Amino acid sequence: MTEDRDERQRHLPAGRKAQLAAYVADAGQVTVGELAERFGVSIDTVRRDLDQLSAEGVLVRTYGGAVSLATVSRTDRAVDQRLTFQEREKEKIATLAAGLVQDGSTIMINGGTTTLALARNLRQHRDLTVATNNLLVPGALPATAVRDIYIFGGAVRSLTLATVGPVSFRANTGAELDVSCDLALIGVGAVDADAGYTTSNLAEAAMMQEMLSRATRVAILADSSKFGRRLFAQVSELGVADYLVTDRMPAPEMRDALEANEVELVVPANPPRPREAKG
Template sequence: MTTSEDAGERARHLPAGRRAALVDYVGQQGQVTVAQLAERFDVSIDTVRRDLDQLDAEGQLIRTHGGAVSASSMAPNDSGLDVRLRMQVEEKEAIARRAVEIVSNGSVVMLNGGTTNLAVARNLRNHRDLTIATNNLRLPAEIPAKVYRDLYVFGGSVRSITQTTTGPVSFQVVENGEQIAVQADLALIAVGAVSTTGFSTSNLGDAAMMAAMMDHASKVAVLADSTKLGRRLFAKVAELARADYFICETRPSADIATALEAGGVEILTP
């Protein structure tokens, strides 16, 4: 006599049943390797890879080098860049398209690290004669050479997980024996969290870099997708009023919107 447990076990080894069980398992574990999944489900490495590719295409998990992660578990702050590049892609593109509208040709622009500003860099393709300064090590490869006149990358300690330089750095340059402060027309700062108490991120060095960029810009635009709203992370970057613009793919909740507007911040949405 066949029991429901036996039927369930057979279904688990059928492609559809196995993939459903695999998604559940990844959701429970948060992050797994191909080898772990092959052992867990008693199938070959190649079978697991095909399953992961299919589930990634369906948006049920996120395929990474050597395994997979649950999208929900990796949404917080310090997931690797390869993972974060695949999160909230449409939202970041919408934010980027809105952000480049406030960038003037011929201006000096600072951009910090993060995948949102990588989207901004790509969307600057129709701009010309910009001077760009960044701590984002991936940005030079993302922005077309015809867009900028000069491109500078700030030094500092390298964080491989985010592919940025970080920490407090000197925003002074020495020319003909004199110190000259770096000054931008606009700083585009992507943050990890936004609450009524201010903008924050998960790393003290990153917060110091963001704050320094803000201090050396005539105007500041803070960028965050809606998953960052209503959250507060370890390192505070600045008060809400430090920004001139806040750019999100949707209007923030009433409490955050009220706090932003009370600080004189203009909310920009697509």
Template sequence: MADDLTPDSDSTGQSRRLPAGRKAELAAYVAEVGQVTVAKLAERFAVSADTIRRDLDQLDADGLLIRTHGGAVSLSAVPRPDTGLDVRMRLQTTAKEKIGALTASLVQDGTAVVINAGTTTLAVVRQLREQRELTIATNSLRIPAEISPEVYRDLYVFGGQVRLSAQATVGPVSFKTASAGGDVEVRFDLAIIAVGAIDAEGGFSTSNLGEAAMMAEMMDHATTVAVLADHSKFGRRLFAQIADLGRADYLLTDSEPPPEVADALDEAGVKVLVASTEDS
């Protein structure tokens, strides 16, 4: 009796996806759900976890998704609060670079600047090329390796608990010295604060309570506050509020805020600066 199985079916007669077709469906599925694990994909597509890992590696290399430890995220996904820094650095990259260039233009020579940890603020420090004699304080463990040593006179990293996923410290905005016998009061000309969400009623917020408290304290220690957020942050509220909208002097972003948020910012006296394509 002739075998009636087609090239696209297995010994049970069930349809078997060809690799190219599976990869296309896999990429479309990740784009739809935003974030997914290898185990879930293996179950959905009825192939081994090793096969899924190879497919994800190839799709990442092709620029169709972002490979993560244990799974993948779509290029357009808003990252979960626990998404690692290295993954978040690959989301909204163009927007962050545009915002970084615009923010760097606010930094004047010889000033004291406090910068919180985040992927958008990393884009800022990469744009600090012409400035000189800056005093910079941060809770980012990545900024010291990213910033040019020609830019700063002094660079300080705040102590505290280390959050490995954010590659940052969480603690008080202060420094202890033996000679002073306690905390030394610090003041900054400019605070550069990247936030996780902006809402007309809820103000600025983020996902971690300790980080929210530290970001609020950074604002309190600065004469001028510049808040950074790309368009994906508008109209969202996260777990921990950082501050009301009126606490910022500037909002730097890559596109005009939606009407409700724009009206609230205007009422709060916040100047919105939108990065143009020429700033990227």
């Protein structure tokens, strides 16, 4: 009797989605085809279910399937794997963040796949000076957008293809040159009302902190799956940022915290507007 009831429930949308969510949570990572076969529905139906569950923050949508939130949070994944996570969300964020960049300005971009998407979305810009620790960014930047590109030296984390070390350049004499930028665009691993912006690696957190300290304006880039979470190393408190660029509105508690810290929330329904940096 129980098996018959479970079988019928699989074909009820609410029941199927609940079982689908539970299955993804247990498996960790699944494909659309696997879910369609298991639950006896079409691939299009599974895609719609996954899209809805992703929008509700239950799982993380990937190209061709989904992964559980637990899998994402406990695993520091390589760049090639993270490129498939939240692709549409990252593209929305990249488009919005590009709107904050002014022609002729100097920007800093940190490691990560969201900032990599941003680099590709600067095709309409001109005369930019870009400094980055992301080894993939120079190849992604449109040639027509850039005046100069600089890579911060240091040790390379093979997992993320980003350098970690001091944010500095040296003159021929060996003296350290003071560097600064108009806008730092920083991708983070998690955003929390109390913990602020955090990431999983201590050395990367230190690199991000240095970029923030050298920026006139700061834009934090994070998709909505990262809300309400905290990772090992704090990058900064909420109020350090001028903007939080994301794919959809966060929960009321987060919105209230951002407003209290004078952080402008930039989402598709609320594109960026020019403003002065925090003084």
